[in-house]
Amino acid sequence: MSLRGLARLVRRTGRVAEPAPPAPEPLAGVDPALRGSVQVRHVDAGSCNGCEIEIGAAFGPVYDAERYGARLVASPRHADVVLVTGVVTRNMAEPLRLTVAATPEPRAVVALGDCARGCGLMRDGYGVAGAVSDVVPVDLEVPGCPPEPAAVVEALRRVTGR
Amino acid sequence: MSAVEVAGRVLVAIVQVAVVTALAPIVMGVTRQTRARLEGRAGAGVGQPWRDLRKLWRKRPIRATGTTAVGVVAPLVLLASGLVAGALVPLVVAAPLPQVPGDLFVVVSALLVGTVALALLGLDAGTAFGGMGSSRHMMIAALVEPTVLMAVYALSIPVGSSTLSLIVAARRDDPATIASPAGVLAVVALAVVVLAETGRLPVDNPATHLELTMVHEAMVLETSGPDLAWVELGSWLRLTVLLGLVANLMVPWGVAGGASPGALLLGVVALAAKVVLLGAALGAGEVAMAKLRLFRVPELLAGSFALAFLAVTASYLVA
Helix, strand or coil: CCHHHHHHHHHHHCCCCCCCCCCCCCCCCCCHHHCCCEEEEEEECCCCCHHHHHHHHHCCCCCCHHHHCEEECCCHHHCCEEEEECCEEHHHHHHHHHHHHCCCCCCEEEEECHHHHCCCCCCCCCCEEECHHHHCCCCEEECCCCCCHHHHHHHHHHHHCC | CCHHHHHHHHHHHHHHHHHHHHHHHHHHHHHHHHHHHHCCCCCCCCCHHHHHHHHHHCCCCCCCCCCCCHHHHHHHHHHHHHHHHHHHCCCCECCCCCCCCCEHHHHHHHHHHHHHHHHHHHHHCCCHHHHHHHHHHHHHHHHHHHHHHHHHHHHHHHHCCCEHHHHHHHHHHCHHHCCCHHHHHHHHHHHHHHHHHCCCCCCCCCCCCCHHHCCHHHHCCCCCHHHHHHHHHHHHHHHHHHHHHHHHHHCCCCCECCCCHHHHHHHHHHHHHHHHHHHHHHHHHHHCCCCCCHHHHHHHHHHHHHHHHHHHHHHHHCC
């Protein structure tokens, strides 16, 4: 696309981010150091990718989770929140434990979606090790199959407090 | 030189370092915010880099087993190299220090010390991505250095000195040299090189999550907590200092000639305005650009080297 075409597109598109809903109640028990800035490491512990699509939408331009200080990062060393989706399969139980252990304190673990909470479709599957809370301590659970982007954003806002 | 003058020079260096340190996160915030707005997002706000730093300082770092003291020292060396460059480059005041060579070669070497520290940090944890990032980083650094030297050599010919302060002061006092072919070519070459050196698009994508495309990010994947805060601040400082240098070469007005309080204040305000504007332009430019394939990066840098070489030739032929 030419630069002029791009400039026209930018002008025509304008702002697509929706107005921010009122701030939710901050999550109790989260270290105050994390207020205002939270880096998120996403771990797929055995998800069907439904939750991943919703996370992608939550960080897209419409819901724009980044405006509340949340950002997806590539390494657990940079992260403050481990966002876990899906039932924990036997193969992913140990990697999940290691990922949480590799995240520097203070940290929070968020279990996203019904599978991660232990009440989803695949609960009693033969390859399933259990819910996220069976493997690592969980600070916040987000219900839904899959949870809407607004619910993902709200959960992250409860951690950032913005 | 009297003691008062020495104290004035030291004051100037302290002011420059303080201003650059305060400006660096703001410049980063402005760049990200501009980019977010043009993408239709609301954006996290100009203060977000400061909030990120504050949070990182409060975290307890985790160091991988088998890492050495490099993991602790390298972030501080990177930060120190940025601070030294901030003190030496004529950002607020263009008056050379007689004792300290504010020479181009010193500034480039100071930045290179930080580059090497970062590459060692990438190698320290022994991960595959860290080593890959370090090797790419050194390849880019090796291509960048000759261009920097050529570009500033071209700028130094009309002035007859390679001291950056004198070059900036000469351009301020004689604006005709700014529009000369040699001057324009050299500054364009320098601008391309600054993008490569600071890991911005089209050479490196600072917002990527894909390890295979990373350069700067790949080296810091194993760094956490305060260590990461120093690395981040160090690389933002480097960006701000180099943007400030390019801005002062392009628009040298407002740079103070002495250490009087009024001139210093004007210099600080002018620097802040120039660097913030350039940061916004950088963010806007990045929206329109995609990252180059790694094997195309040498072509881009060879192009900027050609510009710098033309600048040297032009400064002998045209001037």
